[in-house]
Amino acid sequence: MKVKNRFVLLMLMLLLFPPQAKATEEITTEVYFYRAGMKILTGVANVATGWIELPKNIILWSDKEESGLVGVSEGVLRGIVHTASRTGSGALDIATFLLPTFPTPTPSLVWDDFSQESEYQGFRMGR
Numbered sequence: 001m002k003v004k005n006r007f008v009l010l011m012l013m014l015l016l017f018p019p020q021a022k023a024t025e026e027i028t029t030e031v032y033f034y035r036a037g038m039k040i041l042t043g044v045a046n047v048a049t050g051w052i053e054l055p056k057n058i059i060l061w062s063d064k065e066e067s068g069l070v071g072v073s074e075g076v077l078r079g080i081v082h083t084a085s086r087t088g089s090g091a092l093d094i095a096t097f098l099l100p101t102f103p104t105p106t107p108s109l110v111w112d113d114f115s116q117e118s119e120y121q122g123f124r125m126g127r
Contacts, residue, residue, distance in 0.1 A: 032100045040097035042108045046090025052110045053086050053118065054079035060117060082118050086110060089120050 058075035065071030089104035105120050107113045 035100045035102065036097050038108075039093050039099075039101070039103050042103040043090045043093030043097060045109055046086050046103075046105060047094065048090075049110055050083050050087030050090060053082035056110060056114060057082055057117070060115070078117075085120050086118060 054076070057079035058072055061075035061078060062068060062071035065074065086105055093103050102108075105118050107116060107118065110118070
């Protein structure tokens, strides 16, 4: 019985001091529509051009590796993963464009920085 009373008391105390989250920036109408528009446009572009990750990664990894065979094979494998990731993140951005976050992949479009390997971070509010 003591354990039950302590548990109820603990829960009541937690309700008195709820955790508070504070936004680090104010989302105005202009910011909201800019981000939503950018997110849906980059999402459509990433779904349509996600396949470009395959030749991009073959080129990147061929330049990094001394052996051409190792560079091409690693580039093909990483290219397949990045192609699926960019296409999937584009579809996610299309589905969630009403949330005022930045697009999922970095760089936002595959051709923005062709020498950088892509990264995927979900639901970033700030850069």
